[in-house]
Amino acid sequence: MSDNIAPFPGEAPTGDESAEDAPKVLPHNLEAEQQLLGALLYNNDAAARVLDFLRPEHFFQPLHGRIYEAILTLIERGELANPVTLKMRFEQDEAMTEMGGAGYLIDLTARAVTIIRAEEYARILYDLFLRRQIILLSEEMADRSRTADLDDTATTQIEDAESRLYSLAEAGEAKNDLKSFRIAIGESLDRIEAAYKREGQLVGVTTGLRDLDQRLGGMHRTDLVILAGRPGMGKSSLAMTIALNASRAYRPIYNDAGDIVDAEGAVVGVFSLEMSREQLATRIVSEQTRISSNDLRTGRIDKNAFMNQVVPATQELTELPLYIDDTPAISIAQLRSRARRLKRQHGLGMIIIDYIQLMRPSGQKRVENRVQEITEITQGLKAVAKELNVPVLALSQLSRQVEQRDDKRPQLSDLRESGSIEQDADVVMFVYREAYYAQKDKPDEENFAEVEKWQEKMAQIYNRAEVIIGKQRHGPTGTVEVFFEPEFTIFRDLDTHHSPADIH
Structure with a gap:
């Protein structure tokens, strides 16, 4: 980390702590977060490469998540996002004050990676977010498994864990990006052709x-x-x-x-x-x-x-x-x-x-x-x-x-x-089934004409x-x-x- 950016409070253990005594820190990379934010502030076009999958909550440092969210908000409005336009938003932010105030935004810009590498850094941050979520989920499931709640069976817990892990795996995948109508037409034609070739011509x-x-x-x-x-x-x-x-x-x-x-x-x-x-x-x-x-x-x-x-x-x-x-x-x-x-x-x-x-x-x-x-x-x-x-x-x-x-x-x-x-x-x-109701309306046996009419109807609908x-x-x-x-x-x-x- 460069000298002009102070470490976040609690970011790393002090030198007085031994490796065994140091608290376990969840996986993160603050430098990558800083460099990605710098790239976005330096060139707003970089946002197009990351906004489909990267969310504010994916940042380890909450301040960085808030900065990222503010950048996207301004860009979505068609406004410029840079240290000057963001300054007013963070003047009362305690975490920003601890980092030296609005000057921290300028320091971030100075650390920017190129727009080409922005997506690479964003993928690194997303991967670290997934790792943190896996650790937190495993700890939560371990605590949950120790309880004796009869309504919360082990099978239910396993299925819940599997569902949440699958959701994590799917969350950052941009599977439903906007596609050109040419692609949509091609997919439709493939389906029509498959139906044409199938027996019965079914889609x-x-x-x-x-x-x-x-x-x-x-x-x-x-x-x-x-x-x-x-x-x-x-x-x-x-x-x-x-x-x-x-x-x-x-x-x-x-x-x-x-x-x-x-x-x-x-x-x-x-x-x-x-x-x-x-x-x-x-x-x-x-x-x-x-x-x-x-x-x-x-x-x-x-x-x-x-x-x-x-x-x-x-x-x-x-x-x-x-x-x-x-x-x-x-x-x-x-x-x-x-x-x-x-x-x-x-x-x-x-x-x-x-x-x-x-x-x-x-x-x-x-x-x-x-x-x-x-x-x-x-x-x-x-x-x-x-x-x-x-x-x-x-x-x-x-x-x-x-x-x-x-x-x-x-x-x-x-x-x-x-x-x-x-x-x-x-x-x-x-x-x-009309016959289901007609069976209940069978006339009395003494009424031969009505019984015969009923039987003829039942023969047709049975x-x-x-x-x-x-x-x-x-x-x-x-x-x-x-x-x-x-x-x-x-x-x-x-x-x-x-x-x-x-x-x-």
Whole structure:
């Protein structure tokens, strides 16, 4: 350090202290901070090289952080930032007074590095900031681990630490810089070309349902897709149908270097908050083998059915890139952490959550206002979709007001805590089965004419379900009809060439 700049109070141990007795100082480089600030004061153009990633809090010396913030403020206003224009701002600053007053700003300018090296010095400071944060986080986690708070489990602490470390790693990366429209058009053309070359010409991940894919163009990356319905409509079954179809269609696409750059279908991560992993697996096996889940659970199947239906189905299912997490009341932070890990290990391509209202926010304390909680959850899910570049399909309940209307087809206003869900979602879909309600309206057996009319209607609607697209940023809304088999809760394409009663 040059003679004309005094050391900051407490910057280094005195010569009287031994190395063992000296306090441990967090990693820092005050000289680099001074030289970078000097470069900014000497030539304001240097700010353009560092302001995208360097923040005032990244400086070790708080005074330097305040000087940096003042420099950026003036530059953003289109004003000149130099010792003269900054002088008034720091006349009452105690730390500046200890350093000799406003003359310290002139001393900083004299120590300036070249504009070319400004970014290099800023990167050094950011790296030191990360090191300090890692040390502080490790100390905090060590103290936290020593407590006996039963609500703060070790697993929760690990996931919290992992999430915070990941956030640190991402914080200084300028990934979303302004790009020329030429680049944006090029990226769009790449996506269109990929869709053109794909089977079915889809931009996103296939749902496996022909008409739904045509309406949506598949499940788009970074999209938050809400699938809602009243109990008994089959929304969980439809979500698992999509999960199975997408994982079955998974075919990685490699570049010349052997790296996976795209894929048909997807590696799917399912977060099942309502059903256990075993219950969900049994339900899937039931759907695939057309053996009731009750018979599978109780073992009421013969050897032939077991060997020729159950065994082949389970063997095929175990090969699918489909992963299930059945943690109850999972938080956004936990989901993000596990999804990142899954993507890192297996190449995650789509996330399914069953369902939003069973999730909890990331904070330690629950928010009393449920609408605020749901807002934090949906915003968090949208952030996960963008961060991991995958579609997130999240199931949601509908309010009971649906049951009060003659026409029970769901609407956007029927979403529970609908404001935040509707606002944050890119696509909102509803599952509706008219037969579910018509079954409850069966006439008395003595009224033969009415019973016959009811039976004719049921024959037409029994195997029909509607997927109502109530919102879509990328395309049209409307209704898609699909085939539904209530005995095994199976969804598939509707055969429009035959009556539903003939399809079995």
